[in-house]
Amino acid sequence: MTERAPTPAPGHGPAPADRVRLDRAVERLAVTFRGMTARADEVQCECHWGSPEELALLKLPDTELDPDLLHRTWSAPDWSDHGAVLRRVLPQFARELTGGLGAHAYDIDNVGTSFHRAAWQQWPAPQSAAVREFLHAWWAHTLLSPDPAVPVHELLPLCAEASADIGPWLAVWGNLRHPVADRHLTDTVDRWEGDLLEDALPWRSWFVWSEEEVEDVRTQLTAWLVREAPARLRATGAPAELRHAVRLLGLAHADRWDDPHAPRHRYA
Numbered sequence: 001m002t003e004r005a006p007t008p009a010p011g012h013g014p015a016p017a018d019r020v021r022l023d024r025a026v027e028r029l030a031v032t033f034r035g036m037t038a039r040a041d042e043v044q045c046e047c048h049w050g051s052p053e054e055l056a057l058l059k060l061p062d063t064e065l066d067p068d069l070l071h072r073t074w075s076a077p078d079w080s081d082h083g084a085v086l087r088r089v090l091p092q093f094a095r096e097l098t099g100g101l102g103a104h105a106y107d108i109d110n111v112g113t114s115f116h117r118a119a120w121q122q123w124p125a126p127q128s129a130a131v132r133e134f135l136h137a138w139w140a141h142t143l144l145s146p147d148p149a150v151p152v153h154e155l156l157p158l159c160a161e162a163s164a165d166i167g168p169w170l171a172v173w174g175n176l177r178h179p180v181a182d183r184h185l186t187d188t189v190d191r192w193e194g195d196l197l198e199d200a201l202p203w204r205s206w207f208v209w210s211e212e213e214v215e216d217v218r219t220q221l222t223a224w225l226v227r228e229a230p231a232r233l234r235a236t237g238a239p240a241e242l243r244h245a246v247r248l249l250g251l252a253h254a255d256r257w258d259d260p261h262a263p264r265h266r267y268a
Contacts (some may be wrong), residue, residue: 023097025130030091030250032130035061038085058088065089070096070127071104074114086118087127094134100149108154112161113207115224119161135159139169143181144212152184153191157203164208166217170224186242188228194244196222197263199253226250 031085038058044050049072056074057063074093079085088094101108120131135220142148142155150158156173160166173181195202201218209217229246244261256262 016144016177018137018144022137022141025134026091026094026098028130029094029134032127033087033090036084036087036090037061038079038088039081042080042085044076044079047102058085061088062073064092066092067096067104069100071101071107075110077117082114083118083123085122086114086120090131098138098149105150108150108158109203112158115162116208117166125142132163135162136168139172140176143173143176143184144178146180146183151187153188156188157205161205161208166220170220174228177234182236185229185232186236186238189225189233189238189242189246193242193249194263196225196249197245197256222249 006172014020037060038055040059042055042058044055046052048071049055050168054069056063058070070089070092071083073089076085078201089266096104097111101111115131115135123131139155139159142152156166158168159169163169173185192202196218199218199239201214201221201235205214225246226249230243233243233246241261241263244259245263249257250261251259
C-alpha cells in the first residue's frame with residue numbers, strides 16, 4: 001500500500017514535515033494492526049473492568065470503542081495477554097494519544113507503562129517498527145509544536161517508559177535546534193529543577209524500572225541538561241535563577257546548597 005501525505009485544507013499551504021511524518025506513522029499503525037483481536041480466551045473482571053458484551057468487542061477486529069471503554073482497556077493492568085489487547089486497540093489509541101486523550105488526559109502518565117507492559121519491542125519486526133516510528137514521529141512533532149496536545153514534560157517520560165530507555169529521546173531533542181524546542185526545554189527545566197536538584201527523578205516510574213535503573217535514568221537526564229540546557233536557556237531569555245539551577249546540577253549534591261545562587265525554597 002502506498003502512503004500519501006494528507007491533502008492540505010483549502011487556502012492552506014502544505015503541512016509541515018513533522019506533521020506529515022506523524023500522520024503517516026498513525027496510518028502505518030492502522031495498516032499494520034488491521035484485523036487484530038484480543039485472544040479468544042481473554043477474560044476480565046466484570047465488576048471492575050466491564051461487561052461481557054464489552055469484552056466481546058475486543059475479540060472483534062476493527063471495531064471502534066467508545067472513549068471510556070478504550071481507556072479502561074489500555075489502562076487495565078491484568079490482561080493475560082496485554083500485548084494482544086494493545087495491538088487490538090492501537091490504531092484508535094494512537095489517534096486518541098496524539099489528540100491528548102480528551103477526558104482521560106489525567107491518565108497520560110500511565111500510557112508509557114501500558115506500552116512497556118505490552119513488550120512491544122519483542123513483537124514481529126513490522127509491528128515493533130511501526131510502534132517505534134509512531135513514538136518517534138509523535139515526539140518530533142511535539143517538540144516543534146508551540147502548544148502540543150501532550151506537553152513535552154509529559155511526553156518525554158511516556159516515551160522513555162514505553163521504550164525503557166531515555167537516551168534516544170534526549171538525542172532527538174539535542175539534535176533539534178529550533179526556538180520552539182528550546183522553549184519547551186525552558187518550560188521543562190522550570191518544572192523539574194526542584195526535583196532534580198534533590199537528585200530525584202521528576203516523575204514516578206515504579207512499574208518500569210528498578211531503583212538502580214531509575215538512578216541511571218536520572219543521571220542521564222541530569223548530565224544531558226548540564227550539557228545542553230545552558231545555551232538554549234540563554235537563547236530563550238530564561239530567568240537567571242533557572243540558568244543557575246542548571247549550573248548547580250553540575251555540582252555534587254552537597255556543594256549545591258552552599259552556592260550563593262542555591263534556590264531559596266531549599267531554606268523555606
